[in-house]
Amino acid sequence: MKVVALFLTILLANRAVRADDECHGTFNNLVPWSGDLVKVKEVANGSLYTAGDGDDQIFVLHVYGSPYDMGYAHGVLLKPQIQSLLPAFLKHVDEELEVYLKGLPQVVKDEVAKVGINEALEGTYLLTKPYTAQYFYDEMKGLADGAEMDYNMVIRIHMLPELVKAGCSMLGAWGDSLSSKSGLTQLRALDWDVNGPLQDYPTVVIYHPDNGHAFANVGWSGWLTTISGMSSSGLGVSEKHSDVPLGQESRSGIPFNFLMRDVLQFDESLEQSIRRIQNAHRTCSIWLGVGDGQEERFRLFEYSYSTANVYDDSNVTKIDPSRFMKEHCDQSCIDNYALKDIVYWGVHLGCWNSQLRNSHGNMSAETVINLVGKVQTGDLQAVVYDFESSKMYVSNAKGSNESGPPNAYDRQFVTLDMKALFNQTKPNIV
Numbered sequence: 156m157k158v159v160a161l162f163l164t165i166l167l168a169n170r171a172v173r174a175d176d177e178c179h180g181t182f183n184n185l186v187p188w189s190g191d192l193v194k195v196k197e198v199a200n201g202s203l204y205t206a207g208d209g210d211d212q213i214f215v216l217h218v219y220g221s222p223y224d225m226g227y228a229h230g231v232l233l234k235p236q237i238q239s240l241l242p243a244f245l246k247h248v249d250e251e252l253e254v255y256l257k258g259l260p261q262v263v264k265d266e267v268a269k270v271g272i273n274e275a276l277e278g279t280y281l282l283t284k285p286y287t288a289q290y291f292y293d294e295m296k297g298l299a300d301g302a303e304m305d306y307n308m309v310i311r312i313h314m315l316p317e318l319v320k321a322g323c324s325m326l327g328a329w330g331d332s333l334s335s336k337s338g339l340t341q342l343r344a345l346d347w348d349v350n351g352p353l354q355d356y357p358t359v360v361i362y363h364p365d366n367g368h369a370f371a372n373v374g375w376s377g378w379l380t381t382i383s384g385m386s387s388s389g390l391g392v393s394e395k396h397s398d399v400p401l402g403q404e405s406r407s408g409i410p411f412n413f414l415m416r417d418v419l420q421f422d423e424s425l426e427q428s429i430r431r432i433q434n435a436h437r438t439c440s441i442w443l444g445v446g447d448g449q450e451e452r453f454r455l456f457e458y459s460y461s462t463a464n465v466y467d468d469s470n471v472t473k474i475d476p477s478r479f480m481k482e483h484c485d486q487s488c489i490d491n492y493a494l495k496d497i498v499y500w501g502v503h504l505g506c507w508n509s510q511l512r513n514s515h516g517n518m519s520a521e522t523v524i525n526l527v528g529k530v531q532t533g534d535l536q537a538v539v540y541d542f543e544s545s546k547m548y549v550s551n552a553k554g555s556n557e558s559g560p561p562n563a564y565d566r567q568f569v570t571l572d573m574k575a576l577f578n579q580t581k582p583n584i585v
């Protein structure tokens with residue numbers, strides 16, 4: 156009897172250790188910065204601020220008006236940053252091409268090998284143009300004019316997400332999983348490349364468009380399509396590349412980073428975004444997450460040219476595990492994957508699974524920030540959207556001349572009050 160008890164104790168202890176062993180990081184317990192933004196300068200259709208302290212400072216840029224007006228204000232207000240970042244980023248991608256192309260379909264690799272990165276990006280532009288709204292090009296033209304940059308380079312930069320690959324994690328937690336039992340907390344963790352120049356210029360653009368509603372695009376100076384952001388209509392977006400094809404793929408269609416921006420700028424509800432995504436001419440294989448703070452729901456999209464399946468916590472385990480959990484999850488994690496009122500997917504899935512099981516019922520924006528450090532996800536950028544408090548928390552990788560830990564998930568987050576930012580009026584300048 157005693158022997159059995161001892162044996163069981165060892166077994167249980169081993170299991171506990173194993174679950175924690177899957178995590179290699181430490182909780183991010185740094186209290187997020189919160190305070191007043193500092194105005195840097197303003198022009199007729201935009202104003203530029205900084206948020207955060209010392210080495211964790213980011214730009215917050217408001218832009219107003221037509222697509223061209225907004226692009227122009229962006230270009231003028233961040234001219235030195237854009238002039239430095241865009242060429243440096245293209246050069247970096249070219250130098251690190253092998254890393255960037257890893258895991259992409261062979262036809263894409265072959266084409267890039269044959270024609271070079273600039274030609275391949277130009278090819279993507281031509282293939283996606285028929286499916287892309289004119290307003291994107293108008294804004295890019297404004298940005299190029301305002302920053303005195305080559306318009307074609309601005310276009311090529313925005314074709315990169317179609318051609319390169321990033322790890323990433325996402326999650327949406329609502330209802331019973333939260334300590335508050337109401338609201339929606341969503342994570343967008345971007346694991347990309349912390350050796351390039353992007354993290355030198357983290358920028359949140361608050362759009363106040365003539366057409367559409369206010370929204371925040373989380374990226375870098377000169378970046379105007381969406382891989383992270385939240386809208387004043389209460390939607391938030393997350394994404395993750397897929398390691399395997401999720402159906403047929405195509406290079407002709409609307410790039411996902413353009414489609415996600417349309418979701419933020421135009422959609423009023425999760426239903427509208429589902430319709431938009433299902434009706435789009437999609438291209439590559441990717442996982443998307445869309446959260447709706449009004450309805451307190453989050454959906455995972457299994458996405459490719461031929462596929463647009465939508466999942467919530469009740470049916471996420473119906474996804475073929477070979478597309479999904481298998482490579483990141485042992486059998487215990489697969490068996491216990493589904494959690495009520497949470498949908499999650501990303502790198503280090505075994506660690507996510509054990510941590511989320513521990514935190515279930517006690518989740519909040521604070522817990523999610525703690526967890527990205529533990530799970531080690533979001534090396535370049537980590538963003539938490541908390542819809543009930545209307546707050547967004549943003550962290551970025553260490554810039555070239557900054558100190559502290561290299562990865563965004565271990566650094567201090569900056570708190571942004573989205574209600575006030577979405578409500579901010581245009582500068583009174585003609």
Ligand SMILES: *[C@@H]1O[C@H](CO)[C@@H](O)[C@H](O)[C@H]1NC(C)=O
Pocket residue numbers: 199200220223224227228584585
């Ligand atoms: C910006 O705003 C002003 C005043 O609202 C307007 O007259 C101007 O044409 C706008 N566009 C640009 C590109 O400056």
Ligand SMILES: *[C@@H]1O[C@H](CO)[C@@H](O)[C@H](O)[C@H]1NC(C)=O
Pocket residue numbers: 464465466467469470
């Ligand atoms: C999963 O469930 C949601 C509703 O809860 C539904 O909208 C969706 O279509 C389901 N997905 C699949 C692939 O059956």
Ligand SMILES: *[C@@H]1O[C@H](CO)[C@@H](O)[C@H](O)[C@H]1NC(C)=O
Pocket residue numbers: 517521522525
């Ligand atoms: C709940 O989460 C908070 C914030 O992350 C943490 O400080 C607290 O210890 C947690 N409580 C429990 C019972 O796990």
Ligand SMILES: *[C@@H]1O[C@H](CO)[C@@H](O)[C@H](O)[C@H]1NC(C)=O
Pocket residue numbers: 355554555556
């Ligand atoms: C970092 O510092 C070097 C030397 O002072 C400077 O040339 C460079 O522009 C700085 N980089 C950034 C991104 O500020």
Ligand SMILES: *[C@@H]1O[C@H](CO)[C@@H](O)[C@H](O)[C@H]1NC(C)=O
Pocket residue numbers: 574575578580
């Ligand atoms: C939004 O702005 C209007 C007018 O500028 C002001 O009356 C209102 O209180 C603001 N709302 C919030 C939530 O800041």
